[in-house]
Amino acid sequence: MKAMMTGFAVTIVISVGAYFVLNEMGFSSQDVFSGDNVRLD
Amino acid sequence: MLRSLAALLLTLLFAFAGPATAQEAAEAPGVAEAADPARAAAPDRSATGGAQTLEDILRRQRGEPVDNEFRRDFGEDNTAAGIASQLGTLGGASDPELWRALRFDEANITVSAGGDVEKVLMQDGGMAWYEFRQGPLKIYGGYLLLGTVGFLILFFLLRGRIRIDGEKTGRTVTRFQFVERMAHWILAASFILLGITGLLSLFGRWFIAPYVGKEFNSTLLIGSKFIHNNVSWAFMLALVMVFVMWVWHNLPDRTDLKWFAQAGGIIGSKHPPAKKFNAGQKLIFWSVILLGGSISVSGLSLLFPFELPLFAKTFAVMNDLGMPGWVGLGSLPTDLAPQEEMALAQAWHAIVSFVLMAIIIAHIYIGSVGMEGAYDAMGSGEVDEAWAHQHHSIWYERVKDKQMHEDNRALAERSPAE
Numbered sequence: 001m002k003a004m005m006t007g008f009a010v011t012i013v014i015s016v017g018a019y020f021v022l023n024e025m026g027f028s029s030q031d032v033f034s035g036d037n038v039r040l041d
Numbered sequence: 042m043l044r045s046l047a048a049l050l051l052t053l054l055f056a057f058a059g060p061a062t063a064q065e066a067a068e069a070p071g072v073a074e075a076a077d078p079a080r081a082a083a084p085d086r087s088a089t090g091g092a093q094t095l096e097d098i099l100r101r102q103r104g105e106p107v108d109n110e111f112r113r114d115f116g117e118d119n120t121a122a123g124i125a126s127q128l129g130t131l132g133g134a135s136d137p138e139l140w141r142a143l144r145f146d147e148a149n150i151t152v153s154a155g156g157d158v159e160k161v162l163m164q165d166g167g168m169a170w171y172e173f174r175q176g177p178l179k180i181y182g183g184y185l186l187l188g189t190v191g192f193l194i195l196f197f198l199l200r201g202r203i204r205i206d207g208e209k210t211g212r213t214v215t216r217f218q219f220v221e222r223m224a225h226w227i228l229a230a231s232f233i234l235l236g237i238t239g240l241l242s243l244f245g246r247w248f249i250a251p252y253v254g255k256e257f258n259s260t261l262l263i264g265s266k267f268i269h270n271n272v273s274w275a276f277m278l279a280l281v282m283v284f285v286m287w288v289w290h291n292l293p294d295r296t297d298l299k300w301f302a303q304a305g306g307i308i309g310s311k312h313p314p315a316k317k318f319n320a321g322q323k324l325i326f327w328s329v330i331l332l333g334g335s336i337s338v339s340g341l342s343l344l345f346p347f348e349l350p351l352f353a354k355t356f357a358v359m360n361d362l363g364m365p366g367w368v369g370l371g372s373l374p375t376d377l378a379p380q381e382e383m384a385l386a387q388a389w390h391a392i393v394s395f396v397l398m399a400i401i402i403a404h405i406y407i408g409s410v411g412m413e414g415a416y417d418a419m420g421s422g423e424v425d426e427a428w429a430h431q432h433h434s435i436w437y438e439r440v441k442d443k444q445m446h447e448d449n450r451a452l453a454e455r456s457p458a459e
Contacts, residue, residue, distance in 0.1 A: 001420060003225075003422065007223045007226025010227050011234075014227075014272075014275040015231075015274065019271045
């Protein structure tokens with residue numbers, strides 16, 4: 001059970017980490033294929 | 042960030058409250074029309090004076106072959122307006138050729154930014170993907186999952202829970218170490234989240250929006266996308282971990298043949314001998330590694346749009362090997378627009394995911410309600426010796442031998458010969 005809970009916690013940590021790293025890299029299509037002059041929101 | 046988190050929470054709530062089902066089997070209109078041979082005949086173009094008709098446009102949108110030669114025959118030089126008049130032609134410089142080249146992505150376009158993606162001004166490869174996603178993918182994928190669940194329920198009703206023969210011994214043996222179980226649960230948690238959010242993304246429009254509203258569905262899908270994109274990294278990491286830890290134990294060997302001959306113990310009354318993983322578990326392992334690996338690669342292609350095109354090169358290799366011919370197909374297209382690459386990546390991602398989901402549903406069944414004692418292997422890591430002896434006899438004997446050897450050595454060290 002401890003391994004399962006640790007696994008779930010690691011999944012959350014990796015996912016939240018990935019969110020910040022990917023956004024820092026500017027990976028999203030919106031960042032890559034758009035600019036200030038394009039309204040996407 | 043707050044909006045994403047709210048969407049994430051809503052997605053989780055909804056996912057556990059009631060996952061979407063796939064009963065709707067309405068055939069996409071394009072599919073039915075494509076099968077009608079009468080529609081395949083060249084349409085009457087007299088109404089447009091020989092120019093393309095609405096029917097031509099619709100045929101192209103349905104992904105049916107259209108012979109565009111008629112467009113080059115259109116127009117009589119003798120009846121054309123004079124060059125100097127208002128509707129006159131351009132003489133040797135033909136505008137229609139230019140527009141046709143733009144229409145069919147044959148023009149030599151130069152762009153200042155955006156690369157190959159922006160050079161494609163018009164392409165209709167997306168229609169085939171759109172119809173595939175609306176029709177076969179949704180229908181067959183949905184029925185595959187429902188069929189798997191139905192089969193397992195039937196199997197459970199007929200066969201019942203596979204119980205441990207005789208009494209439990211009360212003594213346990215360590216089946217999986219902490220790090221192995223942790224990697225398994227990272228893979229499990231991430232796969233379930235990815236599966237649910239993937240299904241919501243595919244089926245939300247049909248099974249959620251009409252009942253709960255488009256606003257809610259939109260929020261749900263934004264949350265699904267957020268989870269899907271980020272949790273995928275946990276899945277890929279755990280996939281590498283389980284591969285490294287377990288590949289050695291999952292290489293095929295002779296004991297697998299015996300296991301298959303007895304269908305894992307279903308045929309006959311004896312348990313077939315097995316090492317750490319039996320042949321059924323090896324099948325699960327290689328399915329997860331190969332299908333999960335393929336899903337990961339196509340997923341990366343989707344995560345970084347247009348930067349990791351996979352299919353033109355893959356198709357070229359397959360054509361060189363003559364693989365399409367094995368199933369009676371012609372050469373696969375190797376001149377794909379970047380947008381078509383993305384459509385193929387999405388379709389492949391979804392197809393392989395459906396297959397792996399069906400396999401994993403069966404795996405969850407046998408590891409929980411389907412077999413007594415199986416859950417302990419991944420729960421506490423300790424399994425009853427009776428279970429270990431019945432399901433993994435060769436592995437169990439080796440573990441006991443090793444244990445005895447270590448005990449003897451420890452004893453010898455504690456009481457050295459005088």
